[in-house]
Amino acid sequence: MDDLIKRFVELHDQTRALIASEQISDAKKKYLDVLSAYQSIEHGNLDPLHKQIAHDHVTSLFKDLNSAKERLNVPYNLIAAAVLIIAFSILVVFNPSIVGLASLENTLVLPINQTFTESGLRTFTLADRPLSLAASGTYEGRAKIFLKQGNQLRLIMSSDNATGGTFTDFCQETCSIIAESNSIELFIDIAPNSSLTLDALTYKTERKPNTAPAWKGSSRTFKAPLGKPLTIDLSDYFTDAENDALTFASSAAEGLDVDVRNSVVTLTGKTAGTKSIVFVASDLEDVTRVSVSVDVA
Incomplete structure (x- = not known):
């Protein structure tokens, strides 16, 4: 548990440093690491005081990230996609209480x-x-x-x-x-x-229960011309019951270049064939992953 606290503090300080240097996209990506560490603290056997302190730090960090976003005049729902990339490696159900523990x-x-x-x-x-x-x-x-x-x-x-x-x-x-x-x-x-x-x-x-973003697309198969970009606006394919602002990301695949800018993902096939990737949407409390196929021809 001492190592967990140490890791949480290190990640928290690293995120603060990124905010201070105005590297906001990197800060948002690092913030996801902080949330993962916080989840471990929340569900661990630490003293409630330590959980409360961790909660306060996570909430304060979230508010500062929002303030940084506003100073840069970036709309709330256009947070950099890099925030979510690390979510692919989280094996547990990712449901961070960024605004409080269950009883807060x-x-x-x-x-x-x-x-x-x-x-x-x-x-x-x-x-x-x-x-x-x-x-x-x-x-x-x-x-x-x-x-x-x-x-x-x-x-x-x-x-x-x-x-x-x-x-x-x-x-x-x-x-x-x-x-x-x-x-x-x-x-x-x-x-x-x-x-x-x-x-x-x-x-x-x-605090009210949160509903994860949901896929609303009619299909999970996309067709991309070989060597030419296919542009997909993920905001047309995901919805949120509470109308929360969403952030987006995507995995990549061999032979398929993937570029995510805000809610728009651009797919460029380098080799023919069917590619499997994962689209991700988050309301900053829950993450939804959807596997899709891209037929490049």
Whole structure:
């Protein structure tokens, strides 16, 4: 188990280094290694604290990869196909809990990016009923943020407890809450000659079961002309019940060149005959592999 933890830490640090050097495609491929190590930790006999720490690191890494993708202006569903290549070598069922262990929760972020100079109530709609609520942003002067629940105000953030004019993931009385719906009311308390910029709300929701991507193609046989490229958009052949963004990859075969760019795979036959390859689709929680035949003539 010590070796497993050591490997997890090494893979985690390597992924961080790739993100820092903006090698995002390589980072996403390395992230799959991290998920594999995390799965071993989750199903092992380690102390629950170690599992929780591993979960936190995996979740944080996932969020940072998403942020890197956004900074590079790459659409969510166009993550580099290299992420999935290593999945072919995983012999166990690959179902990583990237957003939490079975008993934990999803962590979501709602960007706000609003500045307030006057006190008042504001209503925000979250993706689901929150189990916690934290706020991040900046302030000048004195300001507070409360969650209004019925006749009660629960303190989220107070500038009295922050320093340097910034606050990150503050949840002073809202780290655990019971909300009746996904619509929340915040009371923004702004002192005279003060202001507050609310960058984002971070909240946890109940983790729901995930459905793996499914093949929707009518056939698993493709015909490719010898020496000429055949282009296939895998987004036309896979579907996801939750409408999650999908990432794609493909194996190769002798005599068949395979190039994957986002959701598009280009097959170029170098020798005639029937080639067997595997298409892969993932929603970053589950991986689906589909064996197909390519007749090159």
